[in-house]
Amino acid sequence: MMVQLSIMPISEDKHLSKPIAKAVKIIHESGLEYKLTPMGTLIKGEWQEVMNVAKKCHEAVREDFDRVTTQIKIDDLKSGDISFDDKIRAVEEKAEMEFKK
Template identity: 40%
Template sequence: MLAEFSITPIDRGNEHLSPYVAKTIALIKESGLPYELHAMGTIVEGEPEEVFALIQKCHVNMRQFSSRVSTAIKIDDKVGVTGALQNKVKSVQSQMGAHE
């Protein structure tokens, strides 16, 4: 399963959010799941139970820094597929090379 998610502390006003994102990334690293950080969120890969538990842990962790938290999640769950975090990008890149 791939899950792209972002967790935002809503009541931080004009503060930079990077310190809060860094705390979330620390939890993701601890999980041992493969992940990629992007400008608008983070993608993790793993078994559904692991991924959902991690997202819940990250959401609950953010609540200690904010009384209002927004979590957005997008999931791609294809049974039997592993390595999608890298393979999906490689597939697109190979198609791009074929058309250049």
């Protein structure tokens, strides 16, 4: 399963990299495969382990803010595993071009 996790503290502070770094550190320490992007973090793993990590991240950021929004997008491929790069390559093949990385 592949998940895109995006946690956003609601705050007047425009610099939110510190709470995001706190969440990404939790993901890193989980040992799950992940990829940090500008709009969220992609995480690969089994349902329970990914959801446990998402919960820990949300709770860790929530400790420092009155309000936090968390978005989770799930790509659950029944027929097998697919890598982050495989998903991109599949679109590039259909477009018959390589995209900027």
